[in-house]
Amino acid sequence: MKVIVADTYEEGAKKAADVIEKLVREKPDCTLGLATGSSPVGMYKELARRCKEEGLDFSKVHSVNLDEYVGLEPTHDQSYRYFMDDNLFNHINIDKANTYVAKGTGDIDKNIAEFNEILDKTDIDLQVLGVGPDGHLGFNEPGATLYEKAHKEVLEESTIDANTRFFASRDDVPRYAVTMGMGSIMKAKTLLMIINGNKKEAARKLLMEDKIDPMCPATFLRLHRDAIVVIEKSLADEIGYKG
Numbered sequence: 001m002k003v004i005v006a007d008t009y010e011e012g013a014k015k016a017a018d019v020i021e022k023l024v025r026e027k028p029d030c031t032l033g034l035a036t037g038s039s040p041v042g043m044y045k046e047l048a049r050r051c052k053e054e055g056l057d058f059s060k061v062h063s064v065n066l067d068e069y070v071g072l073e074p075t076h077d078q079s080y081r082y083f084m085d086d087n088l089f090n091h092i093n094i095d096k097a098n099t100y101v102a103k104g105t106g107d108i109d110k111n112i113a114e115f116n117e118i119l120d121k122t123d124i125d126l127q128v129l130g131v132g133p134d135g136h137l138g139f140n141e142p143g144a145t146l147y148e149k150a151h152k153e154v155l156e157e158s159t160i161d162a163n164t165r166f167f168a169s170r171d172d173v174p175r176y177a178v179t180m181g182m183g184s185i186m187k188a189k190t191l192l193m194i195i196n197g198n199k200k201e202a203a204r205k206l207l208m209e210d211k212i213d214p215m216c217p218a219t220f221l222r223l224h225r226d227a228i229v230v231i232e233k234s235l236a237d238e239i240g241y242k243g
């Protein structure tokens, strides 16, 4: 695992954007696996700036997203489709027809089958990852069993708590989500995880322990050949990570 310790959130966002820029310049028709959440927002902003001001070209890039809430229409301002349009796709020259976010409404089993079909025929060059406070990846919640393929997850109470800040009330937070499985995530050629904020336990288990722990899905990064972790210095210091 390559670990990049960044002094600030903004510096981390730039370092993470550097990794994506290098890939997009070397392979203009690459496929990016994308993530939502506050962790990658700064990186998306930086990529949008580089697209606008420095000609970083996304016109041939394809993307597939990690997950989507069950029950939210794509037009709902907390759906992950809306998030991606609002935070990235509307600000870069990507062809939206080449972007895929699983559907969270309608026939969920059919949506999951479609999601798996897309994943089966897609080689993700780089998968962006945040991490939940409980160590979840996408919406792969901790548990004795993790799943290889895209599936429906029941969200942990701690995940509902963490995501309540985005909704009018806790009751409005969806209880289910569709997510890429751990296998689809691990098959990406490169993993790029951005950790900051209240992820102390997950960061400690990932960087300071030698266990691959299904109770902390983030630890599976240790099994990947090309995983990059961008962590804020304040969090690295808190867990005693020295590099």
Ligand code: GLP
Binding pocket: 035, 036, 037, 038, 039, 040, 066, 067, 129, 130, 131, 132, 133, 137, 138, 139, 159, 163, 197
């Ligand atoms: C949600 C998403 C995850 C994301 C996590 C952390 O639960 N499904 O993919 O990593 O939030 O979000 P944040 O970066 O806002 O802390």
